Amino acid sequence: MNTLAAYAIALLIPPLAFYGIHALDLFKTSKPQMVALCALWGAFAAYPLAALINGELHSLIGYTLVVSLAAPVIEEMLKALVLFYCTRQPSFYYFVDGAIYGFGVGIGFATLENLAYVSASPSLALAVTRVLSTSLMHAMTSGIVGIGLGRLRRARAPLLPLLTMITAISVHVIYNNTVNNLTGVSLLLVAVGIGIGGAALIALQIVYGLRQEKQRFSETLGLANDVSPGERQAIQRLGGASITAILHELRQTFGEANVDLIERLLVTQANIGILENNLTSCVVSPRLRAAWETEIAQRQAESQALRHQLGRSVLSYLQDLFPTQDSAMWVDLQAQFAAHDPTLVHTFDMFMRLSGLAYKFAPEQLEAMALRLSRIDIFRHISLADLENLSRAVDVEDYADTTLLFDKGDDGDAMYLIERGAIAIYALDHGRNERHLRTFGVGQVIGDFAVLDGEHRSARARAQGDLSVMVLRREVFQMFIQSRPQVILAVLMVLAERARYTTGVVETTIQNLGNLARGDSASSIASAAVKDAALPVTEIAPDVSTLIELALVRCAARLALRLALVHSRDHAENAS
Amino acid sequence: MSISDELRRFALFEQLGALELQALSAVLIRRTLPVGALLFQKDDPGDTLLLIRVGQVRIFMRDADGNEITFRSYSAGQMIGEFSLLDRRPRSASAIVTAPLQLFVLPREAFLGLLQQRPLVGVQLMRSLAERIRYTTSYLERLYDALELLSNSEYEAAIRELTISADDDEMQQLISAFLTLARRAQAGDPQAGVPQAGDAQTRVTPEQHKNKPLS
Numbered sequence: 110m111n112t113l114a115a116y117a118i119a120l121l122i123p124p125l126a127f128y129g130i131h132a133l134d135l136f137k138t139s140k141p142q143m144v145a146l147c148a149l150w151g152a153f154a155a156y157p158l159a160a161l162i163n164g165e166l167h168s169l170i171g172y173t174l175v176v177s178l179a180a181p182v183i184e185e186m187l188k189a190l191v192l193f194y195c196t197r198q199p200s201f202y203y204f205v206d207g208a209i210y211g212f213g214v215g216i217g218f219a220t221l222e223n224l225a226y227v228s229a230s231p232s233l234a235l236a237v238t239r240v241l242s243t244s245l246m247h248a249m250t251s252g253i254v255g256i257g258l259g260r261l262r263r264a265r266a267p268l269l270p271l272l273t274m275i276t277a278i279s280v281h282v283i284y285n286n287t288v289n290n291l292t293g294v295s296l297l298l299v300a301v302g303i304g305i306g307g308a309a310l311i312a313l314q315i316v317y318g319l320r321q322e323k324q325r326f327s328e329t330l331g332l333a334n335d336v337s338p339g340e341r342q343a344i345q346r347l348g349g350a351s352i353t354a355i356l357h358e359l360r361q362t363f364g365e366a367n368v369d370l371i372e373r374l375l376v377t378q379a380n381i382g383i384l385e386n387n388l389t390s391c392v393v394s395p396r397l398r399a400a401w402e403t404e405i406a407q408r409q410a411e412s413q414a415l416r417h418q419l420g421r422s423v424l425s426y427l428q429d430l431f432p433t434q435d436s437a438m439w440v441d442l443q444a445q446f447a448a449h450d451p452t453l454v455h456t457f458d459m460f461m462r463l464s465g466l467a468y469k470f471a472p473e474q475l476e477a478m479a480l481r482l483s484r485i486d487i488f489r490h491i492s493l494a495d496l497e498n499l500s501r502a503v504d505v506e507d508y509a510d511t512t513l514l515f516d517k518g519d520d521g522d523a524m525y526l527i528e529r530g531a532i533a534i535y536a537l538d539h540g541r542n543e544r545h546l547r548t549f550g551v552g553q554v555i556g557d558f559a560v561l562d563g564e565h566r567s568a569r570a571r572a573q574g575d576l577s578v579m580v581l582r583r584e585v586f587q588m589f590i591q592s593r594p595q596v597i598l599a600v601l602m603v604l605a606e607r608a609r610y611t612t613g614v615v616e617t618t619i620q621n622l623g624n625l626a627r628g629d630s631a632s633s634i635a636s637a638a639v640k641d642a643a644l645p646v647t648e649i650a651p652d653v654s655t656l657i658e659l660a661l662v663r664c665a666a667r668l669a670l671r672l673a674l675v676h677s678r679d680h681a682e683n684a685s
Numbered sequence: 686m687s688i689s690d691e692l693r694r695f696a697l698f699e700q701l702g703a704l705e706l707q708a709l710s711a712v713l714i715r716r717t718l719p720v721g722a723l724l725f726q727k728d729d730p731g732d733t734l735l736l737i738r739v740g741q742v743r744i745f746m747r748d749a750d751g752n753e754i755t756f757r758s759y760s761a762g763q764m765i766g767e768f769s770l771l772d773r774r775p776r777s778a779s780a781i782v783t784a785p786l787q788l789f790v791l792p793r794e795a796f797l798g799l800l801q802q803r804p805l806v807g808v809q810l811m812r813s814l815a816e817r818i819r820y821t822t823s824y825l826e827r828l829y830d831a832l833e834l835l836s837n838s839e840y841e842a843a844i845r846e847l848t849i850s851a852d853d854d855e856m857q858q859l860i861s862a863f864l865t866l867a868r869r870a871q872a873g874d875p876q877a878g879v880p881q882a883g884d885a886q887t888r889v890t891p892e893q894h895k896n897k898p899l900s
Contacts, residue, residue, distance in 0.1 A: 597807035604814040605771035622862035660832035
């Protein structure tokens, strides 16, 4: 009965231990199948081999020497073999996993050893204390060896595994030399002592390992040699690509799937930081403030969800590497993300603040400008809060009569919204003489497509009269939209409507031209076009489809007679 | 050819980076259709983008008498429905498979998700739509000028204005429709000379006439 209970306890230890590992949420990085492999190796390879070798040694060097010295060395070495294999796997990233695998092999080894001991045990109490303490000792010694091998994977410390192996063997030697002389409480105390001591050693290694990692990340970020980065310096470093290096490092540690989550988490945190900076340092209307606050809340929810997915062990590691209170590091990280992929973080907002442009206009001015921008067709689906944010980058410029705004062939680098005066557009003939095409007036916009595609200017533009314009540069517009999918979608919707519309105009025009050529539908075109011509085309210039239809009407009116003549002639020829 | 390489063949995606292409290919649905299958019908809800990998599709409508009018054909490397994807308007024409078809389908929901994750996809799409509108508008403006000339009975000048080749089927149709009209009008004018055969040979590349003023 007693023996049965001792067997039960010996067999209960592995499931309890693995449940413990799982409950600590450490499986996010370590592989359960690897832990299982380690346990199986410990139980069915390392233990039998050790038993075999120890048995052979008995006859050579005697029982005492085997137990007190040879066995610890042999057992630790054999257990470590599988750890060496595990930590060399390409899927091994996080050095702490080495300790987990160590626990696995230790528990596996101890279980078999315990079963053998229990079968020959004099009493239940002794059996139970022996079972507990042996499991603890094997798990700890292999854990220490495992973490040493794990750190070797990342740090240039070839002596580390040797040191941890010597430590493990020493602990094992001490245990073996005391355990057989002790019973009951004192044995348990030794076991607990080994447990605590081993855990402390492992914890110490983790802390030390993390400090090394942080050092490396700081160096990668460039913080180590420039500890007081003025924000302007940070933005000047936008060209650096060290975030790539950081993500590469993280990939080494946590693997592809986790790094995707980590990247998203860091990006979300960076954006929250940028938006909070907006709130504290920019004076804007209540509407824009509210929009920023809403976005912060949304991103915090995202961040919560990501944290949930990542798991505790990875998070505590990240908190250590990227502490929330280290604002200099975050400013740098934001700049790094902006350089790495400007669509990830609100580069525009960083730029606004760092360049001082954020303080150029008063909130009321921004609101008024946003309202004017909202009347531009391609902006009509963008929210007023977004337009107000964008308005911060608008320039108001004045030009004297006949000043050249842009010439044919120039890069389309800006759009102009006329506030006062007018802009005249000229075509250039072969002798480079100007031929006036048309004039745009107050409220009209020129080059709105330039901010979208940067195409070369197709004509020359000059100020007419005393001109005042709101200028939106392509560069800042692109910077603004690239991190704001909702704005991109709003513009895309207008563009799709327009593209569909012009395609429709082409289709109906093809039909109308055909009808007209046949000389039989001139009147139907005329009636359709009269309807369009009646549309209110007062303030805004008539668009191209209206122009085409008007031209078609004129053609129809003037050519109808001739086309009818051709038609009847054809008809007569066909009939004859 | 990898999926990324294949996707890069579509003008809309040619400038996407590896990450964007990867994200895109993860949300695309693959479909195969035999010859004669209707891909969609006029007035079907149109909220998907169709990318043709292999095969051909004919876009058509029926006129009042029920006759099929073919607008154009789409083949490998071309896209259908990039407007519908964005404005969710029903299909304006029907589409039938004319050569065994392999498609990538991008539903609107997936596209919106992609846009959140990789906004660059949207910026690219924006550029290509803007370019398309400019392109079409430049032809229409040219047509306007030509129609003005035509209504002033300046036949030669009108024909010269639009004697250009387009790399787009639809524009080519527009040009031929106009030229037919202009020649017929000229033939019906007792005061106009007979058009010279060589006149229609002046070729202008689309690049050149894209530089027409865009207002």
